[in-house]
Amino acid sequence: MPRAGLDQQTVVQIAAELADGHGLENLTLAMLAQKLGIRTPSLYNHVNGLPELRRKLTLYGLNRLRDALARAAMGRSGDEALRAMAEAYLAFARKHPGLYEATQRSLDRRDAEVEQAAAEAIEPVLRVLEAYGLQGEAAIHTVRGFRSLLHGFADIERQGGFGMEVDPDASFHLLVEIFLAGIHSLSAGSEK
Amino acid sequence: MPRAGLDQQTVVQIAAELADGHGLENLTLAMLAQKLGIRTPSLYNHVNGLPELRRKLTLYGLNRLRDALARAAMGRSGDEALRAMAEAYLAFARKHPGLYEATQRSLDRRDAEVEQAAAEAIEPVLRVLEAYGLQGEAAIHTVRGFRSLLHGFADIERQGGFGMEVDPDASFHLLVEIFLAGIHSLSAGSEK
DNA sequence: TTATAATACTAATTGAATTAGTTTTGTAAG
DNA sequence: CTTACAAAACTAATTCAATTAGTATTATAA
Numbered sequence: 001m002p003r004a005g006l007d008q009q010t011v012v013q014i015a016a017e018l019a020d021g022h023g024l025e026n027l028t029l030a031m032l033a034q035k036l037g038i039r040t041p042s043l044y045n046h047v048n049g050l051p052e053l054r055r056k057l058t059l060y061g062l063n064r065l066r067d068a069l070a071r072a073a074m075g076r077s078g079d080e081a082l083r084a085m086a087e088a089y090l091a092f093a094r095k096h097p098g099l100y101e102a103t104q105r106s107l108d109r110r111d112a113e114v115e116q117a118a119a120e121a122i123e124p125v126l127r128v129l130e131a132y133g134l135q136g137e138a139a140i141h142t143v144r145g146f147r148s149l150l151h152g153f154a155d156i157e158r159q160g161g162f163g164m165e166v167d168p169d170a171s172f173h174l175l176v177e178i179f180l181a182g183i184h185s186l187s188a189g190s191e192k
Numbered sequence: 193m194p195r196a197g198l199d200q201q202t203v204v205q206i207a208a209e210l211a212d213g214h215g216l217e218n219l220t221l222a223m224l225a226q227k228l229g230i231r232t233p234s235l236y237n238h239v240n241g242l243p244e245l246r247r248k249l250t251l252y253g254l255n256r257l258r259d260a261l262a263r264a265a266m267g268r269s270g271d272e273a274l275r276a277m278a279e280a281y282l283a284f285a286r287k288h289p290g291l292y293e294a295t296q297r298s299l300d301r302r303d304a305e306v307e308q309a310a311a312e313a314i315e316p317v318l319r320v321l322e323a324y325g326l327q328g329e330a331a332i333h334t335v336r337g338f339r340s341l342l343h344g345f346a347d348i349e350r351q352g353g354f355g356m357e358v359d360p361d362a363s364f365h366l367l368v369e370i371f372l373a374g375i376h377s378l379s380a381g382s383e384k
Numbered sequence: 385t386t387a388t389a390a391t392a393c394t395a396a397t398t399g400a401a402t403t404a405g406t407t408t409t410g411t412a413a414g
Numbered sequence: 415c416t417t418a419c420a421a422a423a424c425t426a427a428t429t430c431a432a433t434t435a436g437t438a439t440t441a442t443a444a
Binding site: 023025104105106107108109115118119137140141142144145147148149150151152153155156159160161162163164166168170171174175177178179180181182183184185186 | 215217296297298299300301307310311329332333334336337339340341342343344345347348351352353354355356358360362363366367369370371372373374375376377378
């Protein structure tokens with residue numbers, strides 16, 4: 001019965017570490033409770049069950065991702081900023097696989113808080129693209145494309161999907177360059 | 193005790209339907225057994241537990257995906273073939289969300305059969321790229337990029353990640369065109 | 385026919401989530 | 415310096431899914 005000095009932050013952070021180490025789907029309340037040195041039911045004093053814990057991980061992860069992206073874009077613009085954000089995105093996914101998973105896990109569009117956190121996470125990219133000339137729907141399409149390629153690469157790599165022992169970093173850099181070149185090529189074509 | 197006339201194929205197909213309807217992670221042996229009209233333990237006469245069922249779904253999904261891609265590429269080459277395969281890929285992911293999930297679910301690189309099925313699924317793409325001029329590591333990098341963007345888009349969409357009500361198909365088409373233009377642009381540049 | 389392998393079943397175990405109800409403790413008001 | 419209360423632990427008990435063990439049944443093929 002001695003107090004364990006836990007607060008929401010601690011619980012979520014430890015949960016994130018466990019998710020990183022064992023995979024989000026293998027994170028169990030029993031495992032978390034043990035790590036925290038309390039019995040499983042006691043967890044309910046801090047978090048309202050597994051679903052809510054996962055939701056909190058999603059929010060925490062989205063915030064951390066937003067910070068990472070914003071920091072990467074700081075002081076840069078255009079291609080430079082996009083390259084830096086791509087690096088930062090992949091680095092985040094690699095360093096925090098479980099937390100990254102949480103940022104993608106079936107986001108509930110009816111959950112306003114999650115919805116907003118997701119929007120904020122992408123905002124840095126949107127901002128760069130706007131200062132870059134793209135606006136409105138074109139910007140949205142482009143952000144979607146950028147996200148798609150980043151998430152696709154990160155997710156496939158996380159699941160061990162890239163079989164051969166060809167350097168993944170080289171593949172990633174090339175992909176980013178292809179994307180940048182593609183954007184320039186298309187926008188140049190449409191300007192005529 | 194009356195026979196239920198089940199065979200592996202049936203079991204896996206029904207499982208795939210349930211996964212499509214409820215999500216792969218929510219597919220339970222109890223649910224599958226009920227759908228099949230037998231008791232849960234009886235399932236063990238057909239499949240050796242949940243992990244193996246999922247593994248079989250992975251194999252089944254990879255084979256179906258390979259077929260879809262191969263069919264799309266049939267009679268086409270170059271950009272045309274890549275566009276058609278991109279369409280087919282997204283269509284598959286949309287029509288069979290649970291099965292698609294299974295094709296991506298933490299592929300065990302030590303499982304030779306899965307490893308091969310995964311390689312075969314991508315083969316059609318690799319083939320097109322080769323007949324397209326790319327070979328060796330360059331081809332591998334490019335395939336990885338193509339897979340990344342396809343999977344990323346499909347996965348984000350499946351999880352409801354594209355918030356706004358901007359036409360997803362338009363985003364997807366643009367992304368594919370950006371990729372194609374990017375490839376051309378870069379290869380043109382490196383030819384000098 | 386009858387033996388046997390395949391397939392279904394019931395019973396029982398295990399592990400995780402969750403709920404209910406109780407106890408303890410830190411803190412802050414008196 | 416107490417005491418009252420809310421926060422945070424705990425134990426006990428329930429539910430549900432997976433899995434195992436052991437038994438019965440049926441279809442088939444010798």
